[in-house]
Amino acid sequence: GKDWIIKGEKCWSTNAKWSSHVVVHAMTDPKSKPGHRTTCFIVPMDDPNVSYQEMAGKDLWSQSSTGSIAFDDVRVSGDAILGKENEGFKVMAQSLNGGRLFIAGMSLASLAFALDKCRTYSQEREQFGVPIGTFQRVQDVIIDMDITLEQGLTWLIDLTNRYDNDTLDRESAAKVKIECSRRASDHLTMAMEICGGVSSLDEFGLIRHHRDLFVCRVGEGSNFALKGFAARPLMPDITLQ
Structure with missing residues (x-):
């Protein structure tokens, strides 16, 4: 199937610091009707184009990690889709x-x-x-x-x-x-x-x-x-x- 390129950033990501993979909810068909514009992808955190930055200064939920994940032209295949395309x-x-x-x-x-x-x-x-x-x-x-x-x-x-x-x-x-x-x-x-x-x-x-x-x-x-x-x-x- 076709490949997808993911570009963007997600702030306030909980416990991504310790995750091997994350689920990315990305826009794939912006012209479609509401509820059918996005697709979920399973993305490995060790991809070279994925970077993570821990957010400092949080004064609650000290047992959890909170940070920002950046996706810099991350290429994923159709096999990475969770569920169905545009759902x-x-x-x-x-x-x-x-x-x-x-x-x-x-x-x-x-x-x-x-x-x-x-x-x-x-x-x-x-x-x-x-x-x-x-x-x-x-x-x-x-x-x-x-x-x-x-x-x-x-x-x-x-x-x-x-x-x-x-x-x-x-x-x-x-x-x-x-x-x-x-x-x-x-x-x-x-x-x-x-x-x-x-x-x-x-x-x-x-x-x-x-x-x-x-x-x-x-x-x-x-x-x-x-x-x-x-x-x-x-x-x-x-x-x-």
Whole structure:
């Protein structure tokens, strides 16, 4: 089959530093109708025309690598196509569904960590001679965290089963990612206020989860962008920006 020449750059590439290959979503037919203009290619990172630059200064997700990949006239054959030619959008959409479920799960994991920290701390820390867990405001925060966690897990498990059965729509994956990351982030802030100054210590863990939840809000599509996308089926008679 015909060869393709890939030229361009992808910033904010996660863990490409350790990857042997990357999937490149490239424009192959710009004049075609939307959804049929791109193709996904599997490209080896050791190609001489592929270069990688680590991005410095990141203050979250320290366990992962983030960098920029440059493709300088990289030649690939038709055998490198993932899926079908000019159906790259379909491939990426399916991948993003799974990625958004993953982000929702990570958000709930951070929330579960915060709930455990707050439950323990509120029973040990005393004010006015009693544990702070006896105060109704503290109880309100803790039970709200527990309710949100249970709701999120129930929702996520249902969507994961639909994903496994290939019946998950993109809007549902977007909505669970939006809600779980947003609610977990809000609850982490309240958890830190309950635990006070100790929350600022990396050793305690809450501040790290709070920082990392920012990635959950913007990763796999920012929440702001996904809200507009998810709202379209709710108002099919008008064009949403």
